[in-house]
């Protein structure tokens with residue numbers, strides 16, 4: 030696998046500083062939405078690179094297909110429209126890595142994490158194929174990411190297509206990040222138990238918009254009932270002074286995107 034590393038530019042003044050109102054909103058809700066964030070050019074590059082991966086034109090990328098395709102269906106549909114998930118696109122593509130390190134995103138993450146020392150934890154692209162894209166069950170990301178302490182990572186969800194209620198936008202349960210980690214049941218995915226999610230907020234936005242959520246905010250998404258794909262690129266960040274709770278010998282190299290390293294930490 031090609032290793033893409035961060036070349037950290039000297040610190041400049043911030044491009045984005047969250048207002049007190051935005052910070053309070055995030056503290057109360059556990060998520061924050063920017064309907065317009067990427068430039069047209071930044072968006073186009075990402076759409077093109079993610080499609081190159083979904084079409085199998087980038088070596089080493091692991092693709093997970095939509096459930097129906099895995100069961101032998103969707104035979105008439107072209108490959109890129111059958112992909113459900115791409116894991117770790119930042120490891121294979123400079124442009125996607127540059128997006129993860131986009132100073133505008135890091136400025137927001139810095140304000141939300143409360144530290145300038147930021148590492149990339151992971152990335153995934155969730156693509157819901159037209160008519161078939163399946164749901165993502167209600168969950169807290171930290172119920173999966175049990176090897177990072179403290180469990181307060183921040184994810185940036187970037188819309189590569191217009192996202193609507195009909196095509197399976199993410200829904201966030203406001204305030205659900207305040208009670209720690211809820212019990213989760215494991216079906217195919219983890220599924221949070223014992224919560225009323227009927228008031229979850231649909232995060233509807235145009236392509237190029239982004240939303241940020243903490244790893245303890247309960248969220249999920251419905252199926253795609255439209256004739257168009259829904260693609261979302263999720264880049265997740267943690268404090269560089271976080272602890273890795275897994276086997277130290279198996280600790281991945283988490284790229285430092287801003288600030289400094291801490292000995293004995295991630």
Ligand SMILES: O=C(O)CCC(=O)C(=O)O
Nearest residue numbers: 155165186199250261263
């Ligand atoms: O894109 C989706 O439908 C779900 C996203 C998600 O679970 C996440 O961003 O953690």
